[in-house]
Structures are given as structure tokens and as C-alpha cells.
Amino acid sequence: MSCIQCEQISKYKCPVCRQPYCSVPCYKTHKQTPCTPPDPPTPANESDDKEIEYDYPTEDTVPVEKLKLLELSTELKKCLENPHVREILEVLDKSPHPDEMMKEYMQEPIFTEFVDACLKVVQPQEDTDK
Template sequence: MQLCKVCTEQTPKYRCPACQIRYCSLSCYKRHKDSCRPVQKLISNRTKNAIRTDTWSVEDLLHEEDITDLVPLEKLQLLGQSKELKDLLCNPHLRELLRTVDSADSKEEAMKAAMQEPLFVEFSDRCLKVVEKEAQMQEFNEVMEW
């Protein structure tokens, strides 16, 4: 169970719009806002470092509790190259479902609800096919090199 990042006592109900930390109450938000560091500043600084040093990773953008099944950046970039996914994303209903999941406080509950929609299931399956296809190709290449 997650705890408020400010008081570390209560279950968080809210998320700071600037830095995305979770907090439980107005008083915690007021205590937090003086030390808040917006995510956009962190991203832009890390992106600049990535261009110079190539040491930036997706993990740098995620909070520790958000990392469960992490997909490498290279595989995520393959999703943007998929014509099938681009075609599916032309559907306004799918885009609205994705916005709903993205803005939900409980991502797990929002995903469960979205997975009841056949269009969302199709989108999820296509995403997995793109990512898994690349993983299978890498495994095949490693076996062939051996």
C-alpha cells in the first residue's frame, strides 16, 4: 500500500499536478508546494544530459513505485513506427479510453475497466505483438549466433 509522500502516514488520495508525487490532504499539499520540483524541468534537464552523455533512461522519469513491468525505450519506440497502431489511434473512442486511463487516480482500476472494451483489448494486443515480436527476434538472433 502506498503512503503519502509528505506525511508518510495516510493513504494518498491526490497527485501533485506539477511533480506527480502522491499526497493525502490539503495540509500535506501546502507543506509540499514549497519544495515542489515540476516534472517538466526534470525531464528537460535529463533530456539535455541524454543528448550530451547518453546516460538517461526511462527509469529516471518514473517513481520507484511505478516501475513494475518496464519495457525498454528501444521497444517503446517501435510502437511509434507501427502502422497498425497508428490506424487504431485514429479512433476517437480509443483515444478517449487512453486519456481516461492516463488521468485516473487508480491506474489499475482504470485498466480493468478499459479491458472490458474490445477496442482497447485490440489496441493492447497489438502493442504486445510489436514489443514481443522484437523480443522474439532478439532471442532468435542470440540463438543463431551461439
């Protein structure tokens, strides 16, 4: 990207309008005129009202309604406060073979705690004491 003032290669962006600049003098020149934050990106697909449909559902596919309940789980939120859990999830998300890595991570107690919290929401155990 090139500087909005002098066309040199920019290293920085204005914290308000996100326009590129290369140096303090160019930034000061830019700030002489008021700038405004960029418009937020508009979603390409406003499908919040539509129900998500799976391309290839199986008997193990979790219904969307149950997946939305994950947002409400305080136990799950507590698990996600742990940076190690978030790091594991990022690695799994980027992995070409997450199923293989999942077996490895299931040996880590912090990850199994996360998985158990998810399962409690999407697959609650029935009371067998009745």
C-alpha cells in the same frame, strides 16, 4: 490577462503574436503595426541524446528501445485514429487508479485491439511452428 491596447480584461488573442486583446477596435489598433509569432519555447531539458533511465525498473519494465518502436507501428496508428480509444487513454492517464480502470476497459474490444497492437511491438511472439 489584460488587453495590450486598453488594459481591460481580454477575451481574445492575436492569431499571429498571441497578444491579448478585448475587442475588434483594439485588435484593429494592434494590427496597425506588424506583429510576429512568439519564439517557440526552448526545451528545459535537451535529453534526446541521453538514454532514459527508469527510477524503479522491474522485470516487466519495457526497454526504451522497444517503446520507440511503437512509433513505427501502422497497426497501432490505425487504432489511435479511433477517437474512443484516444478518449479511453486520456481517462486512464488522468485517473488516480488506472489499474482498476484498465480491468474495466479490457472488456471493450476496441481497447483490447489497441493493447494487442502494443504488445505485438514490445513483446513479439516467437514462431512456434519450427
